[in-house]
Amino acid sequence: MTAVLGAALFGPAVLLVLARLAPTSATARRWLEHGALVLAGLWLVVALGERDATIGRFGAGSAPAGVGTWLLAATATWPTRRSTAALTAVAAAVAVGGVALLGGGGDATDAAGALALAAAVVVLAARTEGDGGLVPAIVCTLGAAAVAFGVAREHDALVLVGAGLATGGSGWRVRRAGVVLLPAAIVLAGVPGAVAWLPVLVLAVVAAALAHRPAVSLGLWAVAAAGVLADAHLLGAAAVVMAVGLHPVLAIAAAPGAAVAVGAAADLSSRWLGVLALLAAITVLRLWRRPEAVVPGPPSYPTAAALALGAWLVLAPETWQGAVALESWGTGVVIAAIAAALGGFLAVSYAEVTFEVIGVEVADPPTPAGDPPWAWRAALAGLAILALSGGALVASISS
Amino acid sequence: MAAAAAVALVLLSEGHLLVLGVFVAVIAATPAGAATAFLATTAVLLRWGSPSLAAVGGGQAVLGPALVVGDTVAAGSAVLAALAIALLAPRPVVLALALGVVAGAVAVGPEIPHDLGIRIVGAAAGAAVAVGARWLPARQPAAAALAALALVAAA
Numbered sequence: 001m002t003a004v005l006g007a008a009l010f011g012p013a014v015l016l017v018l019a020r021l022a023p024t025s026a027t028a029r030r031w032l033e034h035g036a037l038v039l040a041g042l043w044l045v046v047a048l049g050e051r052d053a054t055i056g057r058f059g060a061g062s063a064p065a066g067v068g069t070w071l072l073a074a075t076a077t078w079p080t081r082r083s084t085a086a087l088t089a090v091a092a093a094v095a096v097g098g099v100a101l102l103g104g105g106g107d108a109t110d111a112a113g114a115l116a117l118a119a120a121v122v123v124l125a126a127r128t129e130g131d132g133g134l135v136p137a138i139v140c141t142l143g144a145a146a147v148a149f150g151v152a153r154e155h156d157a158l159v160l161v162g163a164g165l166a167t168g169g170s171g172w173r174v175r176r177a178g179v180v181l182l183p184a185a186i187v188l189a190g191v192p193g194a195v196a197w198l199p200v201l202v203l204a205v206v207a208a209a210l211a212h213r214p215a216v217s218l219g220l221w222a223v224a225a226a227g228v229l230a231d232a233h234l235l236g237a238a239a240v241v242m243a244v245g246l247h248p249v250l251a252i253a254a255a256p257g258a259a260v261a262v263g264a265a266a267d268l269s270s271r272w273l274g275v276l277a278l279l280a281a282i283t284v285l286r287l288w289r290r291p292e293a294v295v296p297g298p299p300s301y302p303t304a305a306a307l308a309l310g311a312w313l314v315l316a317p318e319t320w321q322g323a324v325a326l327e328s329w330g331t332g333v334v335i336a337a338i339a340a341a342l343g344g345f346l347a348v349s350y351a352e353v354t355f356e357v358i359g360v361e362v363a364d365p366p367t368p369a370g371d372p373p374w375a376w377r378a379a380l381a382g383l384a385i386l387a388l389s390g391g392a393l394v395a396s397i398s399s
Numbered sequence: 400m401a402a403a404a405a406v407a408l409v410l411l412s413e414g415h416l417l418v419l420g421v422f423v424a425v426i427a428a429t430p431a432g433a434a435t436a437f438l439a440t441t442a443v444l445l446r447w448g449s450p451s452l453a454a455v456g457g458g459q460a461v462l463g464p465a466l467v468v469g470d471t472v473a474a475g476s477a478v479l480a481a482l483a484i485a486l487l488a489p490r491p492v493v494l495a496l497a498l499g500v501v502a503g504a505v506a507v508g509p510e511i512p513h514d515l516g517i518r519i520v521g522a523a524a525g526a527a528v529a530v531g532a533r534w535l536p537a538r539q540p541a542a543a544a545l546a547a548l549a550l551v552a553a554a
Contacts (some may be wrong), residue, residue: 012515164445262441263450274554277441278547280433285543288430328451332414336404336422343403 001046001053005060008042009100011035012093016136019086020233032085033074036092037301040070041279043096059098059104064233064320066096067309068240074302075244076177079129087125088177094118095184102187108159109397112144115166115184116390119144122170123379125177132368137178139169140185141382145389147188152389152396157196163189164203164223167239171216174243175364180244182219186236191222197272197388200227204279211286215243218254221283224276225261228268234260234320235395237313245306246362247294251287253310256317263325293363303361401425402497409504410511412456416440419452423501426494427487431539435487438546439480443505445553446476456510464507464517472552479549481506481525486542488529495533499526 015035022028043066046053053060073092076084101107119140126133146162149155166185173179207220218239225232235257242250258280265273284326299307312319315333318326403424406415420440424433446465447455455465462468465477485502488495500522507521532538 118465118552119551236472247408255417255421257413260438262417262444266448268443271554273445274551277438277550277554281438281547283542284424284437285430287436288424288433326415328413328453329415329418332408332418332452335407335411335413336418339403339407340400347400 001050001060002055003044004042005053005058006055008039008046008066009055009058009097011039011042012089015039015089016086019082019089022082025082025085026080028082029077029080029085032089033077033301036070036089037220037305038073040074040305043067043070053342054104057105057110058100059106060100061103062099062187063103063235064184065099065103068237069096069180069299070386071244071302071305071309072179072182072240074305075175075300076179076364078175079131081128084125084177087121087128088180091118091121091125091177092180094121095181099184099187108151108188109393111184111188112148112159113390113393115181116144116148116186116386117391118181118184119166120383120386122178122181122264123319123383126173127371127376127379129176130370131176132371133173133176133178134313134371134379136169136172138375138379138382139172140166140178140181141169141379141386143167143169143185143193144181145386147185148386148389148393152392157199160189160196160199160203160223160227163226164199164206164220167219167223168206168210168216171219171239171243172213174215174246176367179215181242182215183236183240186219186222186226186239188231190232196227197270200224201272201275203227204276208279208282208286211283213286214227214248215239215246217283217287218242221254221261221280222257225257229264232257232261233319234313237309237320241306241310245303245310245360246365247291247303247360248289249289249291249360250306250310251359254315256313256329259326259329261319291359292365293364294359295361295363296359297361299361307360324372402494404498406497408452409501409508412452412504412508412510414452416444416450416452416455419501423484423487423498426498427489427539429539431543432487435483435542435546436538437548438543439483439505442476442480442546442549442553445550446473446480453510456504456508459507460509460513464504464509464514464521476549476552477506479545481551482528483546483549484544485525485529486532486538486545487536488533488538490533492530492533495529496526500528501525502529 047063101110126137143165150158170181203224222235238254423436503521503525
């Protein structure tokens, strides 16, 4: 398993060589997409294997975040330019390296530093993309800076808010380089120890308001839940599945995560739980919609992978690490499957029922045709703030 | 198929409440229905302190039907959640009957075979309400409001 972990960690270097050697930029993009899928597969093997495998200080403890990051990297297929593809791979590799340190012999300081570096790379990638990505990249940068400063000063609420900003900014850039920060930002949200209701409520309100951007909304719910439960990886996984596939039906993958959150939150007996439940219901209300631009034909490889992961998440969430509170979920799914099969058979036998296979591939969401004129200067200011926070992080390690 | 799944879950009192909620949402097939299903099942979860349908059915088998157990607010929460689910009934009568059985289990649903007579009465009452509610105007927003009230009462 150590060899697989090593290949998953250092394989991205091969991707950079491939991006340089490919005969055309379109070929480089395609090779990088396939390479990212291979890396996602390697991380899946690590996640299913020995979770205590290590290489140096890198560990397999956060392997699911590696799966999600590389799946998201595989979806970023525009623009057809070598530099953007390479920057996407670098940002993904750095972010995954950070969470691998967190899941091994490192700590939140390592992961926060890696997120900050990856956010800086994403700013450069957004500038090369030139389609309105700089503002979300600035949000990611400020979020990474807040996480770094919060980790340095052991300020839980700041870490949570920073993770929320980074999650929001990356979730906004689905099918672009910036989205690769999503898993790392959600993982870092799980670091705080104490319940901080105010940032949790703010995150929940924003998540409900931005439900028209399902990846952002589910990601923010994962961060908010992490602020209360310390472990909300099922909701985070649903956010990644949604960000990869984009089809509204994939939002069902959030149901097990919501079940864990509701079940665990019920033990907290806080008056804010009712407010959170109402905000969650508003989110459900707004997530239920028709897909905007379904592309006919078979799904792409990343979408197929997202469908498979989403199905696994919905059908057997109790098999995911740390989801032992969902045993009754698996029982319910088995009973429901048998009953649904019988019901379907009867419906087909005695009524004129037709089944239709829905298209699941969704086109990229529309993006603006450029960045605002002030965005690059603001991005530079954001990078300066990030550098200062990084300095505080390094100083906290030194002291 | 969703109707068969939902009925099987409540009759066997097995599975997770939010799995049931997902099937209720699929039967209702509207955004308001999905939100109502989430709120109502969450209210039941908070009311019984467990996400398992076995715990909900077992609790009612031991303590009595949800609509008579606990103080007025807690009992009212069960009734409101059941009404909310019944009001989601769509026009096809089979689907309405299925939601009625689910609603009956929420308010009067001791685990089978305990208190079988009470369970049958609960399912019949739920089915009657659901079938009758199909013709009510603006029933889904009303269902959402009732489910929200149920949640507030259960919290």
